[in-house]
Amino acid sequence: xxxxxxxxxxxxxxRNELFRGNLARIREAVAATPPDLVVATGDLSLDGADSDADxxxxxxxxxxxPAPLLALPGNHDVGSHAHTMPRQPIDTARLARxxxxxxxxxxLVDLPGWRVIGLNSxxxxxxxxxxxxxxxxxxxxxxxxxxxxxALFLHKPVFVTEPDDxxxxxxxxxxxxxxxxxxxxxxPGLRLVASGHLHLHxxxxxxxxxxxxxxxxxxxxxxxxxxxxxxxxxxxxxxxxLREDDxxxxxxxxxxxxxxxxxxxxxxxxxxxx
Numbered sequence: 001x002x003x004x005x006x007x008x009x010x011x012x013x014x015r016n017e018l019f020r021g022n023l024a025r026i027r028e029a030v031a032a033t034p035p036d037l038v039v040a041t042g043d044l045s046l047d048g049a050d051s052d053a054d055x056x057x058x059x060x061x062x063x064x065x066p067a068p069l070l071a072l073p074g075n076h077d078v079g080s081h082a083h084t085m086p087r088q089p090i091d092t093a094r095l096a097r098x099x100x101x102x103x104x105x106x107x108l109v110d111l112p113g114w115r116v117i118g119l120n121s122x123x124x125x126x127x128x129x130x131x132x133x134x135x136x137x138x139x140x141x142x143x144x145x146x147x148x149x150x151a152l153f154l155h156k157p158v159f160v161t162e163p164d165d166x167x168x169x170x171x172x173x174x175x176x177x178x179x180x181x182x183x184x185x186x187x188p189g190l191r192l193v194a195s196g197h198l199h200l201h202x203x204x205x206x207x208x209x210x211x212x213x214x215x216x217x218x219x220x221x222x223x224x225x226x227x228x229x230x231x232x233x234x235x236x237x238x239x240x241x242l243r244e245d246d247x248x249x250x251x252x253x254x255x256x257x258x259x260x261x262x263x264x265x266x267x268x269x270x271x272x273x274x
């Protein structure tokens with residue numbers, strides 16, 4: 001039974017020592033029984049969108065796990081849609097910086113009975129050339145899955161409450177970009193959609209498909225800043241055990257994990273503009 005370790009939102013930077021201990025504890029927890037694949041669902045770096053050094057450290061520490069790494073970008077790694085991140089819109093230079101350290105930002109890994117597909121959620125809805133290239137990749141990956149079950153990974157959740165939610169905000173894939181995901185979301189073999197970004201741990205079923213939000217490896221966000229979002233505020237990682245026709249998802253939260261709130265460490269991470 002293949003196992004995937006999902007890491008998310010580590011927010012690493014050489015400018016501070018924050019969050020490295022949490023990543024190390026997760027690495028120690030899986031050392032005896034290594035996963036078949038590690039998928040990092042975005043925000044590996046604190047500010048890779050503008051810092052080569054942040055991406056370099058993030059790549060080094062994420063590659064320290066005893067399994068192949070599929071790294072997917074988050075908004076703090078490459079920027080995002082100008083509507084939600086006007087100070088750091090995704091562009092070719094930011095995407096190229098991520099790719100130089102961590103690969104293409106999307107990918108496909110076949111495991112026994114399963115097809116694992118990773119996507120770049122930050123390019124969705126932007127009109128960047130990579131969005132069209134990724135749409136072709138999605139169609140080909142879905143068509144070639146044949147009888148395999150599918151596990152889909154990306155940084156932002158496809159939606160927060162309902163698939164047809166028209167809200168275009170910071171928290172999920174832009175509504176106008178979701179149609180490109182149809183070959184996967186409507187595929188009969190889809191069993192898992194796993195994301196990060198929200199700094200919340202949440203798991204729900206829609207038919208035969210599990211939707212899993214990975215907890216962060218870094219910090220928690222105050223409920224007042226996430227009104228209406230479900231989920232538990234805790235740090236950790238997820239283990240996805242790929243069974244014959246479904247997925248068993250287990251929270252990995254070893255003793256000793258730190259769980260600071262962003263407002264207590266903001267001056268060391270994302271200080272507000274003066």
